[in-house]
Amino acid sequence: MEAEVTFRVDGTSHRLTVDVRTTVLDALRERLGNTSAKKGCDHGQCGACTVLLDGQRVNSCLALAVAHDGAEIVTAAGLASDGELHPLQRAFIRHDAFQCGYCTPGQIVSAVGMLREAEAGWPSAVTAGQPADGGSGGSDGPTVGILTDDEVRERMSGNLCRCAAYANIVPAIQEVARG
Amino acid sequence: MRTFRYERASTTSGAVALLAEAPHGAFLGGGTNLVDLMKLDVARPDLLVDVRRLTSDRVEELSNGGVRIGAGVSNSQLAADPLIRRRYPMLSQALLSGASGQLRNLATAAGNLLQRTRCPYFQDVTTPCNKREPGTGCSAIEGHHRDLAILGTSPECVATHPSDLAVALVALDAVVRTEGPDGERVIPMTELHRLPGPEPQRDTVLRHGDLITAIDLPPLAFAACSYFRKIRDRASYAFALVTVAAAIDVVDGVVRDVRIAFGGVAHKPWRAIKAEELLRGGPAGEDQFRRAAEAELADARPLAGNAFKVPLARNTMVRTLLELLEGPR
Structure with missing residues (x-):
């Protein structure tokens, strides 16, 4: 079965006919020629395929294109504006936060989504890890202050790096998180 | 992946009717488990009825002091909800201890409860598994079962249920509200999932076509x-x-x-x-x-x-x- 879908990818609208089995990842890579998001495990375990889907980071390998018709998608390739790299992209270069680079677009997009989540006050298992405290951050309600390295590691645990560049990924993200 | 028909309904009753006519069909929520199982050829639905945006995506206070969670609320949204974090912190903690940020953004509350076991043999179609193919035997009992069950097992199956959210909901005496071919039901969370017995292929007491529309939490002051x-x-x-x-x-x-x-x-x-x-x-x-x-x-x-x-x-x-x-x- 085929279906017609419309996506806005990195600011450009596309209309295409896809087999209903096509994932967002395959639609991006095989149909639209956008190879920024990578196919690592193809089972939602490695995070290399992470994109922002309607503003939220998701594993594009598990999202069927037909189920997300009309979505706004941002890949790492769409983060730069006017030829200027995104602050996270600059920080990854400055901190040498990669070796082979295969997981990097997913790491960077995931970090963009993660920092938005933290800014919105979303807790993590580290924030909410105390008994009798749902991570409410005190009486003022849900806030997440400065992210500790443990927070960054927990919130980024869905992105694996087989070169193990974590020791540089965390400081790169922290540099942007702390402005 | 095998091919399938994809349908979207405009009402929950429409979705239930579509599935009632397709004995090998399935509802699609966030898809984080189902799509993966379809890639592995473990799940072979010939129809997907997309319900992700059909049920409520809101967490609401009930007049009895409890809370209603729409079936379509994402795991992230539910974990971050101020009402949940204040009144039922273990529920938020359960969600945040599972999966990754990316998966929680896609996965729905109802879908979390209906995910399948991660027993390695269930996910590997080249091995016998009574849950996947009844009557073929259990590979885990004599094989790799370090992660598997110690209570309520049967000679047919030693799988565990993978949901963390479900554990918190069972402790809270939550109920799920369903709509199905035989009408609406309210099922206590303690009765939703079943022990394997001789029928490990059945994870829950839901019947084909039953759609979870909401999860209700009763008031429980000390759950704070x-x-x-x-x-x-x-x-x-x-x-x-x-x-x-x-x-x-x-x-x-x-x-x-x-x-x-x-x-x-x-x-x-x-x-x-x-x-x-x-x-x-x-x-x-x-x-x-x-x-x-x-x-x-x-x-x-x-x-x-x-x-x-x-x-x-x-x-x-x-x-x-x-x-x-x-x-x-």
């Missing part, structure tokens, strides 16, 4: 002091070896009420009824907690490779209750 503890092989992003969801109400050293559930130990979230009964009305302390845990786990029948889960479950329950006694830090 609750905790979900997860023991796993990695610090993050791993399925459970053992989990404990607990809430306790202690006045003058006496247990007025208590809720305890285990995860990672059975084919269903395991409500620790015996332990709760032993503790209610008695003194609150480490010895009592230990005896209650041992009573609950007396029926455990571990396999050679997962006997460690019995003391692990006991210790996790004792430690969790002790930390709750100490109160907020």
Whole structure:
């Protein structure tokens, strides 16, 4: 079965006919020629395929294109504006936060989504890890202050790096998180 | 992946009607488990009825002081909800201890409850598995079963249920509201999932075409002091070896009420009824907690490779209750 879908990818609208089995990842890579998001495990375990889907980071390998018709998608390739790299992209270069680079677009997009989540006050298992405290951050309600390295590691645990560049990924993200 | 028909309905009754006519069809929520199982050829639906945006995506206060969770609320949204974090912190903690940020953004509340076991043989179509193909045998009993069940197993299946959220919901006496070909039902969470018995292919008591529309949490004041503890092989992003969801109400050293559930130990979230009964009305302390845990786990029948889960479950329950006694830090 085929279906017609419309996506806005990195600011450009596309209309295409896809087999209903096509994932967002395959639609991006095989149909639209956008190879920024990578196919690592193809089972939602490695995070290399992470994109922002309607503003939220998701594993594009598990999202069927037909189920997300009309979505706004941002890949790492769409983060730069006017030829200027995104602050996270600059920080990854400055901190040498990669070796082979295969997981990097997913790491960077995931970090963009993660920092938005933290800014919105979303807790993590580290924030909410105390008994009798749902991570409410005190009486003022849900806030997440400065992210500790443990927070960054927990919130980024869905992105694996087989070169193990974590020791540089965390400081790169922290540099942007702390402005 | 095998091909399928994809449909979207404009109403829940329309979705139920579509599936009722397709005995091999399935509802599609976030797809984080189903799409993966379709890639593995474990799930072979010939129709997907997309319900992700059909049911409510809101968390609402009920007039009885409880809370209603729409089936379509994302796991992230639910974990971050201020009402949930204030009144039922263990529920938020359970969600945040599972999966990754990316998966929680896609996965729905109802879909979380209906995910399938991560038993390696269930996910590998080249091996026998009674849950995947009834009558073929269980590869895990004589094989790799370190992560699998110690309570309520059957000669046919030793799988565990993978949901952390379900464990917290069972402890809270939540109910699921369903709409199906035979009308609407309200099913207690303690009865939604079943033990494998001779029919391990059935994870839940839902019938084909039943759609979960909402999850209702009853009011439970002392759940504001609750905790979900997860023991796993990695610090993050791993399925459970053992989990404990607990809430306790202690006045003058006496247990007025208590809720305890285990995860990672059975084919269903395991409500620790015996332990709760032993503790209610008695003194609150480490010895009592230990005896209650041992009573609950007396029926455990571990396999050679997962006997460690019995003391692990006991210790996790004792430690969790002790930390709750100490109160907020």
